[in-house]
Amino acid sequence: MLDLGTIDRTVDRPPYRQIADILRQHIERGRLAPGEQLPSEAVMIEHYGVARMTVREAIKELRTEGLVVAQHGKGVFVRSAPPVRRLASDRFARRHRQEGKSAFLAEAEAAGHVPGVDQIRVTNEPASAEVAERLGLKPWERVIVRARRYLADGRPVEVATSYIPESIAKGTAIAEVNTGPGGIYARIEEAGYELARFTEEVSARMPTPDERKTLEIGSGSPVLTLVRTAFDTKGRAVEVCDTVKVATSFVLEYDVPAK
């Protein structure tokens, strides 16, 4: 049985924070394991001798910290941390291209479905102001928009949207759902644009309601956003990729540039 401890009304720290502290400790020390249910509001009201709102305040605090998620009608549960992934998925794909792809993956791609990716959507739209600016396009020019959602262990972890100028994509498989071996970077290079450099803008923020839904996360956990721009050897921007990612650890690697 979980030791809920007691609160001390003589001390400076408000009761709802004390309760949050107790629960937070239990979670951090593993006494409340991921997926496990917290004591119900009623139990805590009884135990601590406080009003309903006080307990709810405590739980709300843990929710905004992303430690727990509440499920209407069921209870409050310790959030199970999504698995750590080594790299953002596009990088993953690029790396495979470089290092030689496993027969399994190549086969899956040839069959038109890549494990871990669902909800692929490809459209042809006028460039938004921001995309046009990043790609150096005129506002009326059109882009191919490729949106996809990545899964890990059946849970969504990332939504990525690529924008490629229609002028580059024309005549290639870029506008197809299945872009063929090597993905869009291979197609871009076949179209005569040799990739040379990327920039990435990284930031974090709270998700929009839409993103919360797509990524299936609680409102308390932040998302990482990456806007990657790919440039070719002539310095032209050839692709912009906007990635929104469940904010769990991933790893970048790079070498020290030669001196």
Added chain:
Amino acid sequence: MLDLGTIDRTVDRPPYRQIADILRQHIERGRLAPGEQLPSEAVMIEHYGVARMTVREAIKELRTEGLVVAQHGKGVFVRSAPPVRRLASDRFARRHRQEGKSAFLAEAEAAGHVPGVDQIRVTNEPASAEVAERLGLKPWERVIVRARRYLADGRPVEVATSYIPESIAKGTAIAEVNTGPGGIYARIEEAGYELARFTEEVSARMPTPDERKTLEIGSGSPVLTLVRTAFDTKGRAVEVCDTVKVATSFVLEYDVPAK
């Protein structure tokens, strides 16, 4: 005068969300400018005809989204977005080392103070479990801990903590507040460890109360965390740097590896 609109009780969306929506729109459309004060709770209670807690719920929502900050006894204010910085500051320093440093910066460093950095703290401690693991140390070995806070336009934007094994730092200026030209990387290389590679783990989360205080941010805005590990040419980890950053955009750049 700000148009507070009205709420509709016949509709599905709960009143506190409707109020939050109205305020959020005002903020996003600039009718409530950064730094500007929101109507007080009393005003909104009167205007919408709801209870105090309902208004507070609405404001709480905006707070967890990081849109507003409340100041006890003063009011609730639209959060002014921290300035965008191009690069994390350590990278900045590294780049300067590579590209040649401006006379101004070199001079400032020689004088022992770097513009934009305050609260430098250098200690010698036993390695924590995590740091020991990352640096490949035994638990009893000691590390030099260098903590510093970076400012931009007078506001804190980043707290970085470096851990260097005492065995490497011994006899160098690494344990001094002023590490001399080129910073700790130059000192590490002088000690015979040639830097070869970095890994970085990036994630985002909600700040701890302590971090909120140091970075002077509201509780609603997430922080980016970077744990960078530097390796030398022999594959030994020589430094771990833990960076907690106000989650505003910054830029990474890298080249496409030669094929």
Added chain:
DNA sequence: ACGGTGGACTTGTCTAGAGGACTAGGTGAG
């Protein structure tokens, strides 16, 4: 001119209670 005090206004915290909505499990009718 100066300093202290008090009051108005603000947000922070808590209480006590109500009805609603969702989930899961059991029960009984068909």
Added chain:
DNA sequence: CTCACCTAGTCCTCTAGACAAGTCCACCGT
């Protein structure tokens, strides 16, 4: 067996009020 219904338990939302604490400023006495 299947389906509809009920019920207990859970969290969601809202009301109405209370006192505490921080901020600001006008006022008053010195």
